[in-house]
Amino acid sequence: MFANPYxxxxxxxxxxxxxxxxxxxxxxxxxxxxxxxxxSVPGASLTADQEKKALFMKKLQEAATTSTPIYRQAPNKKDD
Known part of the structure; x- marks a missing residue:
């Protein structure tokens, strides 16, 4: 019985x-x-690298939800 491979x-x-x-x-x-x-994870104190990663993930999420290609989207400008 157990000789059957199936x-x-x-x-x-x-x-x-x-x-x-x-x-x-x-x-x-x-x-x-x-x-x-x-x-235990501090959310407000992000390093520069973590901020870049978060911005990149946000842009990827926006690109996934719109039909416009990511290379055609207008760049977001920061208000300083």
Missing amino acids: IKSVLWLLSLGGAGYGLMLLTEPSQEKIERIKA
């Missing part, structure tokens, strides 16, 4: 999928842990 494949699929699902449930952080992590 049965072996299904059994391996089920066992590894079940193990993965179990690990996912086991390592899921609680709401308290998430709140503690959010409280």
Whole structure:
């Protein structure tokens, strides 16, 4: 019975999928842990590199939501 490769494949699929699902449930952080992590990370004091990354991610998100290509968008000017 276990000599059939299809049965072996299904059994391996089920066992590894079940193990993965179990690990996912086991390592899921609680709401308290998430709140503690959010409280410990300073949001206002970003370094210059982090600001650049945040601006880049914002531009990527804007480009993903509009139909205009990113190379055609007008540059955002900062008000100093």
